Amino acid sequence: MSPHTTSSPQLLDAPNQERTHWLELPPHRSSIKVARRSIGARLSAWRLPGDLCADAVLLVSELATNAVRHTLSARILCGIGLVTEQCLRLEVHDHDRTDRALPRCEPCPDDESGRGLLIVEAIADSWGVDRSRLTGGNAVWAHLTA
Numbered sequence: 001m002s003p004h005t006t007s008s009p010q011l012l013d014a015p016n017q018e019r020t021h022w023l024e025l026p027p028h029r030s031s032i033k034v035a036r037r038s039i040g041a042r043l044s045a046w047r048l049p050g051d052l053c054a055d056a057v058l059l060v061s062e063l064a065t066n067a068v069r070h071t072l073s074a075r076i077l078c079g080i081g082l083v084t085e086q087c088l089r090l091e092v093h094d095h096d097r098t099d100r101a102l103p104r105c106e107p108c109p110d111d112e113s114g115r116g117l118l119i120v121e122a123i124a125d126s127w128g129v130d131r132s133r134l135t136g137g138n139a140v141w142a143h144l145t146a
Contacts, residue, residue: 020081025064027073027094035064035078039090042080048088052146055123056080056088062119063092063140071096077134086146095137 021042025031039060043053060078067076073095081089120127124142132139 020079022077022079025076025078027068027071027076029068031068031076032061032064036061039078039080043088046082049146052088052144055144056090059090059120059123059142059144060092062117063090063142066117066140067092067094067096067138071137073135073137075135077132083143088144089141090144091139091141093132093135093137093139095135097136 021039023035023038025034036057040053040057043056048056060080064076064078067073071094075095077091077093079091079093083089120142123144125145127140127142130139130141131137
């Protein structure tokens with residue numbers, strides 16, 4: 001599975017703190033629920049369309065789940081920012097420094113997992129993976145527009 005890459009500014013460079021929201025979480029499964037709730041609350045406060053909010057929460061959940069399940073991270077960082085009034089950027093940073101490519105996953109119909117990046121690819125306008133300036137690991141990002 002190849003990410004759709006675009007050259008886009010990093011969320012970290014956003015100068016307006018009211019247009020960004022970051023969470024630092026332990027690499028535990030319970031952190032996924034915390035990320036969903038926190039990101040959802042921020043999106044509601046920004047008064048964005050409901051469908052955009054639901055998609056953003058789903059994408060953050062999938063990306064954070066991958067960071068928790070597939071890396072040996074000391075912490076994960078989840079961020080969201082308003083690029084424009086109709087465009088969001090989501091990022092999840094981990095500590096995986098192995099330079100492994102994202103695995104190609106083709107789950108069987110009865111598999112209970114393995115569809116995270118397929119969901120990201122289907123919902124996001126673009127997505128990709130960069131080296132994180134915050135953790136030295138991966139920064140998996142996605143853009144969504146209303």
